Amino acid sequence: MANTKIPFIRRPVAHREEAPILEASHLSVRYNGRAALEDVSFRLVGGERIAVVGPNGAGKSTLFKVIAGVLNPSTGEVSVAGHFPGSHICIAYLPQRSQVDWTFPVTVADVVMMGRTGRVGLLRRPGRADWEYVRQCLAVVGMSNLADQQIAELSGGQQQRMFIARALAQEAELMLMDEPLAGLDIPAQEDIFRILDELQPRGVTVMVATHDLNLASEQFDRVMLLNNRLLGIGHPDDVFTPERLLQAYGSHLRLVQTDDGVMVLSDTCCGGDE
Numbered sequence: 001m002a003n004t005k006i007p008f009i010r011r012p013v014a015h016r017e018e019a020p021i022l023e024a025s026h027l028s029v030r031y032n033g034r035a036a037l038e039d040v041s042f043r044l045v046g047g048e049r050i051a052v053v054g055p056n057g058a059g060k061s062t063l064f065k066v067i068a069g070v071l072n073p074s075t076g077e078v079s080v081a082g083h084f085p086g087s088h089i090c091i092a093y094l095p096q097r098s099q100v101d102w103t104f105p106v107t108v109a110d111v112v113m114m115g116r117t118g119r120v121g122l123l124r125r126p127g128r129a130d131w132e133y134v135r136q137c138l139a140v141v142g143m144s145n146l147a148d149q150q151i152a153e154l155s156g157g158q159q160q161r162m163f164i165a166r167a168l169a170q171e172a173e174l175m176l177m178d179e180p181l182a183g184l185d186i187p188a189q190e191d192i193f194r195i196l197d198e199l200q201p202r203g204v205t206v207m208v209a210t211h212d213l214n215l216a217s218e219q220f221d222r223v224m225l226l227n228n229r230l231l232g233i234g235h236p237d238d239v240f241t242p243e244r245l246l247q248a249y250g251s252h253l254r255l256v257q258t259d260d261g262v263m264v265l266s267d268t269c270c271g272g273d274e
Helices: 060-068 108-114 128-140 156-169 186-202 213-219 242-252
Strands: 022-031 034-044 049-053 075-079 091-094 174-178 205-210 222-227 229-234 253-258 261-266
Touching: 022 060, 034 060, 034 075, 049 060, 049 213, 060 091, 060 174, 060 205, 091 156, 108 128, 108 156, 128 156, 156 174, 156 186, 186 205, 222 242, 229 242
Parallel strands: 034 229, 049 205, 049 222, 091 174, 174 205
Antiparallel strands: 022 034, 022 075, 222 229, 253 261
8 A cells, every 4th residue: 555645735724733633522412302412521632543432322423423513512512623613624524334325426536536625615626736636545545446436336445445535635634434344344444444554643633433342442542432421531441441331331231251351242233323
């Protein structure tokens, strides 16, 4: 996979350098009287990679939509580099693959170019430099040879790599990935993490929603345990305690004591969040 260097151009919204890349303060979201999120507060620093873990219906997708600015909180607020999410184009939201119409007749390069819309403008056609930028982004994710492929012909892993390329084309500095590893085999998952490893030196902050507790422990320095409320955030060993896991998963969780420690078994399926 090419280690292509992509320079970031000036941001349309000036970030406050002293502000964290992401801060949520007493965030709550209610649907028809039901709390999807309740009094959630946390902050992230630039270049961080954090896993958001919790059972179905825990509020992971809701949290991502609020951060992306596509859903307003009932109370509380979200700040991205010191500003409200709606004022930024540096936030990339990668939805669950099940929410995408894969029969839509567009190519991989077309989808990646969609990431340039905020930079190019809705009333302007992308120029030669924009298409060159798209080619560079596809090279980063190892998909240069698939630029003209119809998206319906991609594997699950290729679909996720295409979305990451679109986020690169957008020059995203905060990437929200909603269950990107669901249904992927081990080699495809490893490809995704190799790309995420390349993003960290660029200062890109990545939040990944996942059901896989073991993967969250192995691949992330910090994790967030969520079940409508924030149950813990920090190093996996500090957050994934038996007490907190039982609080998050309840009867869906089994803790088995082994010579190597506590093994976590969950019967939570890997479907959508909300």
